[in-house]
Amino acid sequence: MLGIGVLLISLMGAAAGGKPGTGLPPPSSQGGKFELKTVPLPTLTGTGQENSDSQASFSVNVTNLVSLTVTLTWEDEANADSRHTNTPDELGLSVTSPANESKSEPPVAATQGSAGVSFTFPVTEKTVNSKTSKAGMGSWKIVVSVGNCGDQVPRFNIFGLRTFADTGNAYTLDIECNYFAKVKGGR
Numbered sequence: 001m002l003g004i005g006v007l008l009i010s011l012m013g014a015a016a017g018g019k020p021g022t023g024l025p026p027p028s029s030q031g032g033k034f035e036l037k038t039v040p041l042p043t044l045t046g047t048g049q050e051n052s053d054s055q056a057s058f059s060v061n062v063t064n065l066v067s068l069t070v071t072l073t074w075e076d077e078a079n080a081d082s083r084h085t086n087t088p089d090e091l092g093l094s095v096t097s098p099a100n101e102s103k104s105e106p107p108v109a110a111t112q113g114s115a116g117v118s119f120t121f122p123v124t125e126k127t128v129n130s131k132t133s134k135a136g137m138g139s140w141k142i143v144v145s146v147g148n149c150g151d152q153v154p155r156f157n158i159f160g161l162r163t164f165a166d167t168g169n170a171y172t173l174d175i176e177c178n179y180f181a182k183v184k185g186g187r
């Protein structure tokens with residue numbers, strides 16, 4: 001089972017103080033200094049069904065990407081009532097770069113969980129004379145996998161108390177991007 005929500009966001013050159021809408025890398029032959037910038041992208045939210053995957057995507061349109069980290073967090077719903085306990089849900093993620101490199105964390109059960117993957121690129125420094133790196137530019141894909149969702153089970157074995165099914169869970173995805181950007185007006 002694949003599909004469900006597709007979330008689309010875009011990290012444009014505008015976020016780096018460049019000209020909005022062009023999507024072109026900043027000119028590297030005009031001099032100027034570069035500085036390392038950290039850009040947290042807007043948090044993505046979604047809901048996954050038990051034993052299924054959901055997908056999100058975003059694109060990176062800046063050059064000289066140093067690292068990119070995607071962090072998945074989730075919190076199970078509250079107990080249905082004082083006589084039931086909501087047992088933990090399993091969530092994990094897989095992230096694929098534009099170069100088809102994939103990193104993943106298999107689903108783990110947690111009431112409040114967190115899992116993340118990081119990509120690093122061979123850009124440790126950027127000067128006017130060094131070559132512009134386009135590594136990491138393009139479309140990224142995230143797949144959130146929801147495994148078994150622990151049900152709401154009765155705390156006591158009393159007549160009439162039933163198990164309530166837990167059929168899925170909401171999650172959030174935080175994406176953080178580090179890259180070298182040209183200092184505006186720098187020399």
Ligand SMILES: [Ca+2]
Pocket residue numbers: 076077086087088089149150151152166
């Ligand atoms: Ca649960």
Ligand SMILES: [Ca+2]
Pocket residue numbers: 076077089149166167168169170
């Ligand atoms: Ca749940």
